[in-house]
Amino acid sequence: MSEHYTSWGRHMAARQQIRRPAWVDELDLASPDKTILTYGNGRSYGDSCLNDGGILVDLRKLDHFIHFDSTNGILRCEAGLLFTDILSLIVKQGWFLPVTPGTRYITVGGAIANDVHGKNHHRAGTFGMHIKQFELCRSTGERLVCSPTQNPLLFNATIGGLGLTGTILWAEFALKKIASPMIEAESIRFETLDDFFELSAESDKNYEYTVAWVDCLAKGKAQGRGIFIRGNHASREKTDTAPCTTRTLSIPAELPISVVNPFTLKIFNEIYFKKHPRHPKKHSSHYAPFFYPLDAIENWNRMYGKKGFFQYQCVVPVDQARQAISELLQHIASSRTGSFLAVLKMFGPARSPGLLSFPREGVTLALDFANQGQKTLDLLESLDNVVAEYGGAVYPAKDARMNSGRFKQYFPRWQEFQTYIDKNYSSSFWRRVMEVE
Numbered sequence: 001m002s003e004h005y006t007s008w009g010r011h012m013a014a015r016q017q018i019r020r021p022a023w024v025d026e027l028d029l030a031s032p033d034k035t036i037l038t039y040g041n042g043r044s045y046g047d048s049c050l051n052d053g054g055i056l057v058d059l060r061k062l063d064h065f066i067h068f069d070s071t072n073g074i075l076r077c078e079a080g081l082l083f084t085d086i087l088s089l090i091v092k093q094g095w096f097l098p099v100t101p102g103t104r105y106i107t108v109g110g111a112i113a114n115d116v117h118g119k120n121h122h123r124a125g126t127f128g129m130h131i132k133q134f135e136l137c138r139s140t141g142e143r144l145v146c147s148p149t150q151n152p153l154l155f156n157a158t159i160g161g162l163g164l165t166g167t168i169l170w171a172e173f174a175l176k177k178i179a180s181p182m183i184e185a186e187s188i189r190f191e192t193l194d195d196f197f198e199l200s201a202e203s204d205k206n207y208e209y210t211v212a213w214v215d216c217l218a219k220g221k222a223q224g225r226g227i228f229i230r231g232n233h234a235s236r237e238k239t240d241t242a243p244c245t246t247r248t249l250s251i252p253a254e255l256p257i258s259v260v261n262p263f264t265l266k267i268f269n270e271i272y273f274k275k276h277p278r279h280p281k282k283h284s285s286h287y288a289p290f291f292y293p294l295d296a297i298e299n300w301n302r303m304y305g306k307k308g309f310f311q312y313q314c315v316v317p318v319d320q321a322r323q324a325i326s327e328l329l330q331h332i333a334s335s336r337t338g339s340f341l342a343v344l345k346m347f348g349p350a351r352s353p354g355l356l357s358f359p360r361e362g363v364t365l366a367l368d369f370a371n372q373g374q375k376t377l378d379l380l381e382s383l384d385n386v387v388a389e390y391g392g393a394v395y396p397a398k399d400a401r402m403n404s405g406r407f408k409q410y411f412p413r414w415q416e417f418q419t420y421i422d423k424n425y426s427s428s429f430w431r432r433v434m435e436v437e
């Protein structure tokens with residue numbers, strides 16, 4: 001069966017043969033003449049979850065819980081299980097995901113293969129750092145349990161390994177104890193990039209979760225203005241038992257053109273910035289709107305119209321981050337493109353064991369750009385020039401266009417990683433950055 005599977009940016013064409021095993025016993029990774037790749041839930045933005053011309057193994061039916069130790073907070077589940085389903089089980093029993101990205105519609109396998117990070121990177125590192133073990137199936141049918149002590153090299157290559165070392169069947173990981181589903185949050189309006197750095201340094205000491213929205217169109221003195229958001233899990237005494245009231249809206253169909261344009265962006269950014277008072281504002285929030293604001297709009301990626309969009313996420317080293325982020329924002333503001341939600345966050349010093357893991361100590365900037373063809377590609381290239389000059393890196397999970405030279409510079413352990421790739425596995429992303437047909 002050949003089907004059109006896409007990724008979240010909705011602009012990459014790929015045709016692949018789809019396999020959809022319902023049980024582990026149905027998983028067939030044999031393929032004499034085509035390459036294989038596992039598909040999680042397609043929440044990667046570019047081509048790292050696509051395998052044009054090859055086989056895509058859609059693992060979403062392998063979504064069973066295997067064992068939950070609710071005393072010690074250890075969960076073992078199949079790799080196709082979504083974070084949202086895990087949260088439905090564990091939160092009421094006083095546990096939370098150790099690390100979660102900005103959407104809960106990702107699978108455990110996808111979270112490991114991209115070694116995802118969240119608002120607590122400065123405290124908890126990446127998702128891969130909480131994995132105790134997983135089972136990896138290679139295309140030969142061989143099944144290997146991998147952990148920091150069993151097949152440790154393959155363990156390290158698979159964490160952040162872009163799905164190229166085989167198919168993860170199940171994983172076991174440690175959860176975080178919580179007293180309440182609520183978050184005690186605080187929003188603080190800041191006027192400059194220097195304020196962001198000050199707020200980050202102060203907040204990362206006392207807050208588990210920190211992130212900032214930055215106005216990507218602001219220029220001159222207003223450059224770097226934004227809203228800083230920080231929070232901690234509420235303690236039981238403060239618990240507000242209010243249920244989550246987030247209403248799910250939906251963009252039911254593809255819009256003919258993008259509604260994100262210089263006009264709407266400018267209006268949104270101005271209103272969003274001004275709506276936050278100058279003084280810090282405390283509020284209690286259910287975990288869902290705090291961690292997953294975008295999940296409240298189903299298919300929000302359709303907002304960008306039929307040409308789709310690019311997401312760009314980079315990290316730059318901490319010592320020169322102030323200058324590098326300022327240059328990046330300058331390029332973006334001059335282009336008059338960008339997104340409603342441009343995110344700035346400090347990554348902490350913890351290093352994941354993953355050979356190709358993206359997070360490293362520094363400041364990360366993430367935002368979307370409506371796909372305007374060459375104009376957008378040129379802008380992203382200019383951002384890459386800044387990132388490369390400052391010794392930073394670009395996140396493969398969000399990428400659809402970085403070139404081979406850049407990838408190798410950003411991920412200097414790529415050659416070591418290559419030795420662990422399953423010989424039948426490949427992806428559109430990997431062929432692009434390795435320059436193979």
Ligand SMILES: Cc1cc2nc3c(=O)[nH]c(=O)nc-3n(C[C@H](O)[C@H](O)[C@H](O)COP(=O)(O)OP(=O)(O)OC[C@H]3O[C@@H](n4cnc5c(N)ncnc54)[C@H](O)[C@@H]3O)c2cc1C
Binds near residue numbers: 048102
């Ligand atoms: C709104 C939104 C917010 C986001 N916020 C963040 C964020 O804050 N931080 C962050 O790190 N990321 C973020 N992301 C990116 C997202 O978390 C990652 O791309 C994630 O890996 C997607 O998981 P998935 O299950 O959809 O996997 P896919 O996108 O389908 O696949 C991702 C990779 O995992 C591999 N893979 C999937 N399942 C398996 C398996 N069982 N075995 C082996 N390999 C497998 C695939 O081959 C592919 O290489 C965000 C994405 C969206 C849409």
